Every structure is written in structure tokens, then in C-alpha cells.
Amino acid sequence: MGKVVEIRWHGRGGQGAKTASLLLADAAFNTGKYIQGFPEYGPERMGAPITAYNRISDDKLTIHCNIYEPDYVVVVDDTLLTAVDVTSGLKESGALIINTTKTPEEIKPLLKGYKGKVCTVDARTISIETLGKYFPNTPMLGAVVKVSGVMGEKEFLDDMVGSFKHKFAKKPEVIEPNIKAIERAMQEVKGL
């Protein structure tokens, strides 16, 4: 059994954390991996904290439970830091990746003693400047791939171009801004 990369996503209902986990699963699948992407369903309402998960592996996955000791945690909304214990079980060899305007040094004291790597990315600014709207999941996806190295950056970008072409077949004008959002997140993520 090779290494399994486990990722936990924290977001708020409506921000697309579930969709991001499914997009990451898709991209990893397209690079030949075995994948799982699954949300934890609670009360389904806009703004409520939600959790989603990914497992990415070179070998077949049989385990079917939530992830308690993730390699990476992605926080799509920094207001969750006071509401959810986001670093619970997070491996110190891994990283926390958070959408915030703050720096990694400003985030670290808020993390209940987590000693591992903290990476920040201002997905709000990137999203608004590239897409014209607040869709943090697209840039967060870029940041996760960059920080985790779970797949090659070029492979990932090529795959995203393909899936956006498919997804936005009727709105081709949004493909380039989405790719731009991913690229910028990859370049701008701090704390690597």
C-alpha cells in the first residue's frame, strides 16, 4: 500500500468547499490516481460550517470513514477559526492552507498550538480580481495542489483547462479567468 494523501476541507455552506473537494478528486482521477471525495452532511443551510474530505492514492482505497488525521487541512473561510477546531488531528508534517488576508505569522497564534506549516492565500482578492465575483474554491484548489504536491502543477493545470472547457462549454469566456485564478493562487500562496 503506497502513501495515501488525506485532505480535510472546512468551509461554510454555499462557498463551494464540497465542490472544490470534488474538483480536486476529479483532477487527481484524471492523473491516474485512486480517489475519494465526500462531504459530511449536517444541517444543510447557507453559512453553516461544512466539512468535506479527499483521499488520493496510487492504490485502491477500501476505507470508508471520515478523516481524523489529515495530511492537509483547507480552510475556505477564516471566520471558521473561532468556530471550528480546524487543526484537530492535522499532521505536523503536513500543512494548514487558509483563505485569509493575514500572513502565516498572524494566523499561527490562532491555531491552538499547531506546529506544522501554515500557508495563506488571499482567495477573496484573487477571485474578485479574476472572476469578478467571490468564488474562493477555484483559487483554493490551486493553493492545495501547490502546497501538497499531490499532483504535478502542469498536469493539474492542463486537466483544469479540460474540465473547465467541458463545464463551461456554453460560457467559454469564463475559462481563462478561472485558470488565471488558479495560477495566481499557486504563485501568491505564502508560507511554503
Next chain:
Amino acid sequence: MAIRERLSGNEAMAVAMKQINPDVVAAFPITPSTEVPQYFSTFVANGQVDTEFVPVESEHSAMSACIGAQAAGGRAMTATSANGLALMWECLYIASCSRLPIVLACVNRTLSGPLNIHNDHSDSMGARDSGWIQIYSENCQEAYDNMLMANRIGEHPDVLLPVMVCQDGFITSHAIENLDLVEDDKVKAFVGEYNPEEYLLNKENPIAVGPLDHFTHCFEHKRQQAQAMMNAKKVVLEVSAEFAKLTGRSYGLFEEYNAEGAEACVVVLNSTAGTAKFVADQYKAQGKKVAVLKPRLFRPFPVDEIAEALAKYKAIAIMDKAESFNAAGGPLFTDVTSALYAKSVFGPKVINYIYGLGGRDVKTDDIEVVFNKTLEIVATGKVDSVYNYLGVRE
């Protein structure tokens, strides 16, 4: 060449239904199975199937419409969960006694109450005596494969019974996983045409379906129904063997994992069997052997084969994701222990765990508790408690 895909369990079941292209699908939405008819209705709208899709106003009507369609001579399918299945209850019995091989995708969810949308097996376990064949699926691949085999099993002339294909709500129904799909033309050839011998729309040979059946004949009809269930086991194996030739994926009445040299065994259904296999691999690496036996066919219950397979173990833990409130053990435990006793297998010590009710996540730590207990029983030969709860606060 198989088609490498990634789909959720619900999508996988809906794609299987698309490839089967039944005459009628009648369904009413209920979490977590809603996506099955939802995806299917888009296939109808896109003209990818020529199925008559009946968006009924309740599950009672969904099953009634399936009964009508299947009795008329068509192939009918539906999907449901939890209270949706409960609302079908009286119709389930009518479908099976009328010998109508309807196929139902059952996405397992806790039967209310308390009101809960998450997974356990209280819904399908409650329907275990309704005369439906029940097949359980560990993951998205198995949910898909079992759907492809269901029509062939139910429609076999020695069987003619409805089939329920179960998978775990949310855990697999809403999880995207890798799976291999079979090409449309191969599915079409494998599933074949449905040509019932007798059906309502056959004007050459008029029949009645569902008439009053007095004490003069009702018992004989029930006896025939029971015989059909007995016959189903052989047909499941035949259809599975043919499916293995087509896909390379072998299925039996149950799957035994890590059995060689093991003295302890855990019996568990659906997705938790996958987690148990994962823990079994970890234990194996540490030199500790625990086998996993995952029943695939629960109705009919493979009494002879399961008793024979379990006879070699010293300790067996049977895990139930449903409470039967008999104050003695869950439904799988009752069936396994009665199989052992009926087949004069008295060697293994047997314990039961009720687990995961209402969607309580089943962690690897929980599985370890069960594994460690069975290994302890192997070592000491002593059972301190037969009927146990796993992962509950008390």
C-alpha cells in the same frame, strides 16, 4: 475495454439504470437516494433512454406503479431510502407474492425516528421478510455491478422475485470513487430483453394478477414463493459467474477476506466491510490475523455456505448496523448464529456488535475494538458479553 470512471454511488446506480433502459421508472424523491431518479430523469429528458418516467406523489404509489408496469409485461425500476421504503411496505409484499421481478435501488438510511437522514441498515433490514432478494454493496463499483446483475437474477424463470440492491447512504451514495463501467452494448447484451411468460397485456393468454387467494391455495402460493427464494442462490452464482467473464470482477454469495490462517473473523455488511479490510491489512502487517466476511446476498441467506465458511474460526464478531430490539442481538447476528446452529457448527464463539446507528461514523479505532475483542476470545476461549454496542456514549 472497461471505461475508467469516477462517480458517486448514486450516479453509478443511475448510470446502470440508463444502460439497462427499463420500460418504466416510477419514483418519489427521498434523501439520500434522491439523486438516483434525479440523474435518471435527465437521461429521460435527454433522450438517452426511452423509459416511461413516472414522477409519482409518494413511494406507495411508486411501488404500485412498478407493480402495475411489471405485471403488464414491462421492466420496472425504482429507488428509495428509509421512510420511503417504509411507505412501500405493503406493496413490497404484493410485488414479491405476485412474482414480479422489479428492481429497487435501496440507498440505506436510518428509518425514523428519531428523524435522521444518515446511514444505517434499519430500512432494508425491516424489509428482510418481505420476499425481496437483497444484495448489499460495499462501494460504488459494487453498487453499479449489483444493479447490472439484479434484473437477470430476479427475472430468471426459477426465481421471478423482486430484487433490492443496497448501498450505504452518503458514505458511498455521495462519495466520488473510481470505478470501471461496462460498455453500453455489452450491458445490453448481458441484461437482455425481458420476455415474461405471462403478463397482463398478453391478449392471447389473459391472466389475473392479485386476485383473492383463499386458504385453498394461498399456502401453496407462499410455498412456491419460498421455493423461488431457495432457487435464487444458485441463480445469483450463475449470473455472477457470467458477469465475471464479462468484466473480470468476481462476486459470490459473500466475500471472505484475509481468511487464510485466521482464527478470528468479523462479519459485516456494506461500506464498513471496506474499513474492516483496511484494518485487517494493518493487523496482518503486525502479524495479527483477523478475517473479514462480507455477506453480499442477505436474502436469501446463504445458510449452508456461511456456516461452512465460519466453521474454521475460533471467534466471530457479527456487526449489525441495525437494532432489532429483540434485546438479544441484531438481524445479521440472529441469521448467522441460527445458520451455525442449524448446521451443527458449535465450535466458534460468537459475539455481536450493534454499530453506526443514525450515521455514527465507524472509525478504524472502532474496528480495532472489535478485532481486539475477537483476538482476545481466540486467546482465552472466554466470552464475557455476547450482545454489545460499539462507539456509543453510555
